[in-house]
Amino acid sequence: MKSPHKFVAFLAGVTLAFPTTAVAGTNFDDCLTKVRNGTFGVGVDVGGTDDRGYPVANVSLATGITYSRCIQVCGGGQEPFQWSVFSQQFSSWLLPWLALVSQLPFGANDKLDNLDSVLLTVGSPTLAAYSLTLTVLNSRWVTRRLAPYTYPNVRNAIHILSSLQQSPIRVLKEGGLLASLIVLPQNDDWWTELTEWIDFTHTWSISAATSIAWVVIAYVFTVIDSFTLGITNSINSNGQGVGSLWLWLLPIVIGWLQISPKCDSARLSSAVERANKLAHVATDDGHVVPVKEAQTEARAIELTLTEVDDLRRDEKCTAPIFNYARFLPWVQAVEDVSEAFQAASDHFHNHDSVDPSIDWVTVERGQKPNERNRVGTRTQVENYCTPWQPAERPRSRWGPKVVSRMFLASALALMLQWGTAGAALIQVWYTPTRGLGCRSASYLLYAVLSTIVWMLLVTSSILTHYASTTQYHFEGRAIRHWPARAARRASIIFRCLGKLTAAFNSLWVVVSCLFQFGSFFDNCYCNSSVFWLRDHAYNVIALQPGDVTSITSAWIGGVCLAGGTAIICVGFINVFIDPPLPD
Template identity: 65%
Template sequence: MRHLFVLLSVFSTLLPAVFAAVDFPTCLANVQNGLFGTVGGRDNHGNPVVISNATAITYELCLAACGAGPEPFHWSVFSQQFSSWLLPWLALVSQLPFGSNDKLDNLESVLLTIGSPALAAYSLALTVLNGRWIARRFARFTYPNVRRAIRILNSLQQAPLRVVNDDALLASLVVLPQNDEWWIELDDWLNDAHSWSISAITSIAWVVITYVFTVVDSFTTNLGSSIQANGQAVGSLWLWLLPIIIGWLMISPKCDSVRLSSMIERANRIAYVATDGGSIILARNAGTEKRAVELTILELDPLTRDEKCTAPVYNYARFLPWVMAVEEVCEAFHGASDHYHGHRSVDPTIDWVMVDRKQQPHERNRVGNRRQLEEYCKPLHARIIRSRWGPNVFSRMAIASFLAMVLQWGTVGSAIVVAWFTPTIGLGCRSASYIVYGVLSTIVWILLVSSSILTHYATMQPLNHWEQPVNDWSMRAARLTSILLRRLGKSIATLNSIWIFISCLFQLSNFYDRCYCNSSVFWLKGRAYNVIQLMADDLASTKGAWLGGVFLAGGVVVIYVGFVELFSDPPLPD
């Protein structure tokens, strides 16, 4: 039944084009013959001319002579343009990384990505920058499993990560030699998957080849009366999808919620913890359900709903809590590394066993009771004052925001340029629809990023005893505002996804090919006119604008993919 409603809605947009069709060439011929008077003739630049020589007519004359309806719907033109310019991109959407075991959540992530390419580009850029930041953050530490900790924490950017340092759980995980197996196994499980597949490569290659061939064909074909139904702007508009999918394939995000939960649970079965008496036992036998590294996927707090969704587009919501979790682990490795450099054992009564500089500390120097482990993971000669927001978060947010805007408005701007400079030159229905899409996409990005910041503020606790507690009223206000902004942003993203799909259909089906849209009334207002007969210089300037649009969209795609390639896979410490 749902598919039937979709088909009916599509046909409802096309039926007016069939029953209220306008033949603009015949209309121009009648105008040139003087059937509608001698006033209103224009050349293709809007200058008044003798009516018999007119190739364009004023908007008022267009309505009187041609009517307010669109050009007739031509299935042959529509099917060719749809299959060349829009269908490949719709098929490529299937290659977006999902991850949730809930189909509705996966659909929501698709609508969020299409409704706000800026948000998708922002989440991807943040993920890349986080990988480089954590590698540099841990690079100065020389303690066992540092390299694996970087890889594990980087891989868990798509998961609602929580680090627990109570009861020496984290300290035991970092220091105890019995937990080396935990780091090895979890690292191997998380990083044994490769997202590059034959289907993904084939889909990307199909889209790229189709796009290139169609662009070349659009410059070599006699456009004639089908210029308004040409999908040059549509192809440029959707080009943002290519770097997003290529970028995620390069990063290989671990976003399968069931698999992630299973991996963490399996690893925690072999996690050990120290007791007050100094004995080492399995954490599952310690009488607590807490573990040093946990996922909170099953928690039902509506405030952190987006954080629980493991689709990579939601990395914007996990950014700040992930940074705070990384800082907990970083502090533990910092303390252990400081003590290791000072040749201090966990248990002060055990003498330091000298080892080669490139070897791990001896196992005797890595054991002790719970209190000793907690002290061992506190950095020496440093008063830990951590920001509630984490180090360098705002610089990474600024860089990711800049890249998101470049990709968003580079591709949307390309579509606007193509539509704007297709006669009649100016702001019309086509270019206005692309502007609306870009503006709404940006609004969604602003709303959801703001929501994530308020969520972090509403859920964080003071990190140090000298900090003032957060006011209850401000936290409640932040909580309610965050939920409101998130729901509003998602609603706008859903509507924007539907809007751009319908707008593309309007473009390719001649629905926009009517007096009002062709006359650029938005821009020219009282001077609006409709170009009906294209001249050679019009085609040349139009194709020049199309070429500029292709280079603009292609350029920002190359810049974004180049950024992902350059900043991903940073060097890790030995």
């Protein structure tokens, strides 16, 4: 698998932009000392406050100062940058997560597509979790969909269709291609060989296991250290919130490693092309010939990786995060195959030969039908795989149970995103000064933009499917009515807007974490939670025992919330993954 390690190195290299020595800046302890010493008076209006922001009658007991007094006494600058604090916090709380990004599955031949998938994953964990959950649910659905059928090669069909979720798959029924692939005994090798050729994995390795273990151990140790070494030590630079914010990455990486997505575009194309060389098709006179001799370039099942269509661009990228874009077309491909297997199974159950003039040859229960009963003319083969369907109930363009799977995948994705981001928000919110400040606002913005990216791209995929299926052809040209044309334009706009937002959000989350470790947010404005308190903003400088207790409770609650959310997601994947295949 190809991984954009250069991008990860770039993110880590951003730290070089920070100076390696402390520079002059604001000292909030000195500011509070001046207020306590009575430099600005001794009354309740001098700007001294308690840890709740209320003015204190005795300024010598003040633990904070109002925002207006903070600006006056301390200025608008930040506290001095301290390399020792920055390097320790960055290497403990952020660097392991950036390294773990390299363990995400990629596979596109184009490096830009791989970079695109990194930016989408980091910029929208909601979208990454949605595609992951949808993949698991789809594998379970296709298994249940085809499991009742008894015709040969159903088991292989389930494996192939489930594995090709990472590819733009197209199923062609015209010319008896799909029916021949299912019915003819000469095509049994096609199913067997393709199943083996696509059975390559991007799964557990020493590198992946080491990376995950490093992240887990580093996270546990840093959480313990943050409590045992003293909460008041560099409290505003502490990475508790950062660690919780990035915890979504752990279930995403573990989930993909367990699924082992088939996302190497070159190997997938090679496997399908090799298998299609083995395919046979029935002719009008009842003979069976290789497809390559049938005067057609089309195949029953093929990948459309090389086709150019700006509307369906994301479907061509085999990185698993783009499974959201392939969901609806993949469901339609599965339905085509399912209907053909259903009809063939029904005929098999009724002991019907493909050629009605050939008597049925009895076989043992559980055995394949006799080869004599699996051959016929092209029309007979097509009729054998055509299910009866009432004219008043045409097949839906969307597919069965797509809404329920999308709803469940969305619920789990939103839970993971807002469970981790919410934990980070709580941990910073209850760190004095309480309320929405620069740090908590940056976490909130990250989660909001992640959700917006997910909404834009999922909506784009729905509009793409609608525009692709709402058209007809006349004299070789695709004709679209105005709703389809409008859906096409809106889909492309939403997709571009979503990707731009994801790129910004991925850079924003890294930069905001660096800002926190580098004391960029340690200024009067950010420390006073002006976003939330407005005219009543104040800056708590000296913590009291009650503050430490409150902070400890909030940090423990945040760790439990983020960790519990991640565990639930991993547990969900393990429960639904690998459904039992039919015998």
